[in-house]
Amino acid sequence: MFDFQPVRARNHAPTLVDQIVDAYVRAIQAQVLRPGMAVPSVREFARTYEVSTFTVAGAYGRLVAQGWLAARPGAGYRVAARARAAEPAPAAWQPPRLNAGWLLSDIYADHSIPIKSGCGWLPGEWLNEEGLHQALRHLGRVPALRIAGYGHPQGYAPLREAVAAGLAAHGLDVAADQVVLTQGVTHGLDLVIRTLLRPGDTVAVEQPCYANLLQLLRLAGLRVVSVPRTTDGLDCDALHRLAADHRPRALFVNTVLQNPSGAVMSMANAFRVLQAAQQHDFWIVEDDISRELMPGVAPLLAALDGGQRVVYLGGYSKVISPSVRVGYVAAHRDLMRDIARTKMAVGLTSPEIMERVVHQVIREGRYRAHIVRTRERLAQAHAHVGQRMDELGMRVWTRPQAGLFVWASLPRHAGGANALAELALRDGIWLAPGSYFDPAEQDVPWIRFNVAYSQAPQLWSFLRDAGRAAQAWRS
Numbered sequence: 001m002f003d004f005q006p007v008r009a010r011n012h013a014p015t016l017v018d019q020i021v022d023a024y025v026r027a028i029q030a031q032v033l034r035p036g037m038a039v040p041s042v043r044e045f046a047r048t049y050e051v052s053t054f055t056v057a058g059a060y061g062r063l064v065a066q067g068w069l070a071a072r073p074g075a076g077y078r079v080a081a082r083a084r085a086a087e088p089a090p091a092a093w094q095p096p097r098l099n100a101g102w103l104l105s106d107i108y109a110d111h112s113i114p115i116k117s118g119c120g121w122l123p124g125e126w127l128n129e130e131g132l133h134q135a136l137r138h139l140g141r142v143p144a145l146r147i148a149g150y151g152h153p154q155g156y157a158p159l160r161e162a163v164a165a166g167l168a169a170h171g172l173d174v175a176a177d178q179v180v181l182t183q184g185v186t187h188g189l190d191l192v193i194r195t196l197l198r199p200g201d202t203v204a205v206e207q208p209c210y211a212n213l214l215q216l217l218r219l220a221g222l223r224v225v226s227v228p229r230t231t232d233g234l235d236c237d238a239l240h241r242l243a244a245d246h247r248p249r250a251l252f253v254n255t256v257l258q259n260p261s262g263a264v265m266s267m268a269n270a271f272r273v274l275q276a277a278q279q280h281d282f283w284i285v286e287d288d289i290s291r292e293l294m295p296g297v298a299p300l301l302a303a304l305d306g307g308q309r310v311v312y313l314g315g316y317s318k319v320i321s322p323s324v325r326v327g328y329v330a331a332h333r334d335l336m337r338d339i340a341r342t343k344m345a346v347g348l349t350s351p352e353i354m355e356r357v358v359h360q361v362i363r364e365g366r367y368r369a370h371i372v373r374t375r376e377r378l379a380q381a382h383a384h385v386g387q388r389m390d391e392l393g394m395r396v397w398t399r400p401q402a403g404l405f406v407w408a409s410l411p412r413h414a415g416g417a418n419a420l421a422e423l424a425l426r427d428g429i430w431l432a433p434g435s436y437f438d439p440a441e442q443d444v445p446w447i448r449f450n451v452a453y454s455q456a457p458q459l460w461s462f463l464r465d466a467g468r469a470a471q472a473w474r475s
Helices: 016-028 042-049 053-065 100-104 128-139 156-170 184-195 212-217 236-247 268-281 301-305 334-348 352-363 368-393 416-426 457-474
Strands: 069-072 076-079 181-182 202-207 222-228 250-253 283-289 311-315 329-330 405-409 445-449
Touching: 042 053, 053 069, 053 076, 128 352, 156 181, 156 311, 156 329, 156 352, 156 405, 181 184, 181 236, 181 334, 184 212, 184 283, 184 311, 184 329, 184 334, 202 212, 202 236, 212 222, 222 236, 236 268, 250 268, 268 301, 283 301, 301 311, 329 334, 352 368, 368 405, 416 445, 416 457
Parallel strands: 202 222, 202 250, 250 283, 283 311
Antiparallel strands: 069 076, 181 329, 311 329, 405 445
């Protein structure tokens, strides 16, 4: 019989992911589970043993990666054919090598790391599961002929109308034909870059900056200069100097709950940034993916600008699901026609099926309640993470109490944030060091923490031990 008794002790016990993996390996080696046998689905296992579906999915992913289970589309999980008791145990897990390529692509396929403090998304169990299921059921009733074609170049019209209505609530007055739907915000950034800029152009970014944006700009052959980010926006004196010296064509900025720092731009700072753009004649590309996670009012540059010099981007991966690759770009009509042509040239239309799913999710009654609940859970996570950081004497750059991220450092660690992140991976902990978000890729001491994934006691034990070891080394 399969034997699994979860141990939920807060200190020293293996993680639940480790416990599930160990239980399956023992059962397979003892031939309790034989090759080809079906194992419980993720949901069934989670319900039976009262653990989260995210935990079970992580364990199953590791078991597949190690060759103990095989995943069959439409047939769930089965014991792998080669996983026999007579075979030697698999080699010990080896942590991946941290670099920009792993962060950009491989991390999305690597399910072996149990503590993902460095990731950029919400836990699976936090997502609007019922809303997604209802939307998918609704889509199943749509006649096939309605979704058989390529769809409109600008995207599914009812969703564009919903986007326009949502932006109006934040003070940005755009029509549906001023919105182009994309496969997520990163795709939207790529379309804006291809439309507005040419290789060799100079662009300005925040420092620190969204890591994937830096990769996009490098791929486009652009010259990147950086403006220091402050706790209430951009260093506008530095922005004026940079603009006068380098004449950037565009400035890329997160207004609200910036990635990676979590900072929120003040209204005064927003006006100064817009004045700089007017004076020095550059575009502002406003990536506003996290606005729904922000309670209260915060400036929106495109609304303050009237949509003339600001290109606005948003999306749904942070609040509906990371796998829902639906975002949007909004700007004045002439530019949006050019962006729509770029979209068609490099990838044709975006998937209308997914856009219909998103439209159904946001129009059903529980969506706003889900947003409010997510904000509450993030505020609780921020409080917990902030307390743990204070206990360790960590430096915290700002305390937004909202959104996914906190930007902090462990000043006593001797080897820099990169070395700390490499060391953490050996313990199954993914940290996101500041070099990921630095335009020059310097080993800055700061680390991005995703508060929703930074609740595990093992994370804080590791950081405490790392700090003590560094203190002893300095002594």
